[in-house]
Amino acid sequence: RAKRAGGNRVEPFRPAFRTAGTDRLQLETDLRRAIERKELSMVYQPIVRLADGEVAGFEALMRWDHPKRGNIPPSEFIPIAEMSDLIEPLGMFALERATTDLMEWERHTGEIPVFVAVNLSSAQLLSSELYSDIRALLGKTRCDPHRIRLELTESVVMENPEQARLLLAKLKETGISLALDDFGTGYSSLAYLTRFPFDTIKLDKALVNDRSDKRSVLLKSVISMARGLEMQVVAEGIESDADAEELAKLGCDFGQSYLFGAPLGSESIQRLLKERFPLTKRA
Ligand code: C2E
Ligand code: MG
């Protein structure tokens, strides 16, 4: 934490991080070593079909177990990685681990209809190597691109819209699915965002849990617009069965929240999938 300035001194502007100044630099140094020291890992949170509760896929979320500070949330270390040159190796680590884990789960279940979604940062989108790196990774792991979903927020694509549109179109063409993350927190209209080849939108938990009297109207119009555009809809952070039911009625296809399952390590997911998709049942 930054020291409070004394007297009436005005605090200088700081980026909106909880960690500032030297603390941030220390974390950046630590993060630089975190991959090789195996302090980073991926956890997977189920995305379930609201109609029948079946698992459709998982979102891969990064975790950092810092040797001295314990778990540091991605909301703290991802921005640090984004401001340095670390986001590319971190981003590839996430993609590589998620793809490898998916293929490993299937060694125990046979082919199953689940996807893995991985978050992409804007700096990754600007990298000229992202496309070929992803192609190489899918080739190496023999993973069907249709099993991979990339999640991007509106701010990520808006930072460089033309470049984003071209790259996303190329990725989409390989069969990779593209989700617009955290929808409802930014400023663009969904109509504008259809210039990008998203096939899925994820309604942000702030929108899903809005308690104002406009809630139903908002959700109803966003969901019907998404469906009209032939996009699938995932609601984030649904807190109750009643809300899940309401969203399903409005036409929302999927949910992802603690209500349906917290993020779990790869081995737990493997066990879960073995139970859900026993080999014998599908023979
Ligand atoms: P996100 O992509 O919107 O991911 C969903 C976040 O909501 C996750 O937080 C998840 O744990 C949390 N969540 C899930 N269900 C609930 C719920 O019922 N209630 C509440 N309050 N929260 C719920 P997490 O894991 O802390 O990640 C935060 C953000 O950090 C992510 O938001 C994503 O923007 C970023 N992030 C995480 N992993 C990666 C990564 O590998 N690469 C990149 N670029 N960003 C990542
Ligand atoms: Mg996401």
Ligand code: MG
């Ligand atoms: Mg999200």
Ligand code: MG
């Ligand atoms: Mg988010």
